[in-house]
Amino acid sequence: MKTGIKILLFTAAACGIFVLCVSAGSVFISPFRIPEILSGGAGSVEYRILVDLRIPRILMALVVGASLSVSGVVFQAVLKNPLADPYTTGVSGGAAVGATVAIAFSMSYFLVALLAFGGSLCAVSFVYAVSRYRGLSGTALVLAGIALSVLLSSAVLLVFAFSRADYVHKALLWLMGDLSIAKYAVVMRMAVVSLLLTGLGFLYRRHLNIISFGDEFAHGLGVSRGDIVNLFWIASLLAAISVSLAGVIGFVGLLVPHVIRFMFGPDHSRLIPASALGGAVFLMGADTLGRVLVPPYDIPAGIITGFAGGLFFLVLVIRKGGAYT
């Protein structure tokens, strides 16, 4: 199938899923009634459900999903490791410690996000510093990230041990990923920042194509260490902002690039925008599934993406065996 047709079909499917997600929830609102409800004013319950709750949440899922997916694409290229994801550099661990401490001290949502962001930046900086000592190799980055993640997980458990039970629950919910606290102002501003970072990443699309051929080859074609550093930070910041606002939502940045690469090929000029759209749709779908599976109970998006990601890679391993690269 030609790429143009694939893009059209993909975009059409994404729009269809978006409409379905807006309609679905503990209260199903027919897509044909949505324009009427939105133009009817703020009086009706359905208007408030759509405008105050559902749409900001879906928009948050779109932005976070796109950010995590693009972050995954960049990390997989820079680290030359198809199993790298946005959390490889310890972003989630650092954010988890920051958020858990903030929650244990009963801080506001803003401070939880700020400390989560600070925590993830500290973790990324540490991993960067350690791997730089080893020449910024992919292996050094991954190993430093894994080591730090183990340390930070223990730190989170330490905070749990001394916290009130309800704060532990809140922190656990945060760790599962929570899109329900989305607000328009936050989502819009995050979208601008994510778009900027994604745009910067897109500007490096040719570099990303070259990097995958190996360090010496890339260096020979003009990809400098500074470019690698910039890409590292673009991907890390996309992940850090996503995690700080929506909690730890796994597998988006790991699974989506794989699927998109299968559909559109490895060229980053298509891979980056397609992964952004794919990640947005995937997370939006996962969040909606969590809302409708067992109403009125809300299953956190991170649990849905975890199941989906685990199943996907299980199937991949079974089908491809040891031949997977």
Place this chain on the structure above:
Amino acid sequence: MRIQWHAVIAPLVAAAALIIIYTGDDDGEQVCVPRNVRRVVSLSPSVTREIIDLGAEEMLAGVTSYHPPMKKKVPVVGTILHPNVETILSLGPDLVLYSEEDSAVQHAERLAAAGLCAVSLGRNRNFEEICANYLRIAELIGARDAGREKISRYRALLNVARVTEKRCTVAVFIAHTPLVAASEGSFVGEIIADSGGINVVKDTGIGYPILSAEFLIAVNPDVILSIMPGAAEFFLSLSGSAPGLRATEKGQVYTINERHLAYYTPGDYIAAVREIAALLKKVVKQDENRN
């Protein structure tokens, strides 16, 4: 292509971006004044129980999945940890009540953001705070007189049930693995104090600290109470490798009814005090007979 910003600047830019994200994000404090309340959603099992106690069960339009027994089936709006705001909105309540005990997990600010009249009730650290919250609920649902009458009665009952003379040391556990105790500063600790017990787990700022078996043996209480089933067997096996736990040697380890400890209501507080006071009185009498 080279971008001329250094990796050090990037985090600063991102931090500024995050601050920008939150600039002017303050929704401001919203004051909600419920009028003619007919439909109430309760996000706290204790609040639900108090509304029932006030004779206003028919006002309940929605409750959380963990709720006390009720005469009629009321829609469930989700769990205590994560109530579903869409479901709450669809029930059209005049008022949503939740407790500061649970709001940490409920993201209560979402309720106001959805245009709901949501009122928070304060913490329930002792009987006085429970009574204050009870009266507040009564006022909000238009049952002020009934609430005042009930509180007067509850205070009188507590005065009768309360034991002022402290005669034995007590440790109360709410979990066995790990050993989680109720300290003096906790809600359960207040009940122990009113029941005539001396809590061996002092207030260190953590209401329910995790203890080691060593600590328990060191403080060696006269009585061990637990809400977990099989407490006698558990503490017997715990002390088996380190003899000297007085409570197990004298058979003074008891499982208490957690039903009353699970709810922060005046009635349940008094029922818990009565139960534990009776237990401790029995223990003291047995000790006297032994001597």
